Amino acid sequence: MLFTIAAILIVLWLLGFVVFHVTGALIHVLLVVAIIVGLVQLFRGRSV
Numbered sequence: 216m217l218f219t220i221a222a223i224l225i226v227l228w229l230l231g232f233v234v235f236h237v238t239g240a241l242i243h244v245l246l247v248v249a250i251i252v253g254l255v256q257l258f259r260g261r262s263v
Contacts (some may be wrong), residue, residue, distance in 0.1 A: 226247035
């Protein structure tokens, strides 16, 4: 679940940065949030 959210945030960041040429702080916040969510998923492992 968290990996999916991280992937979506990274895709949104890429779209905002490449397609729309938005270089504001919000785009970089999305990237940081995606990295944090990915790291949390990595360290928590897969709990069923």
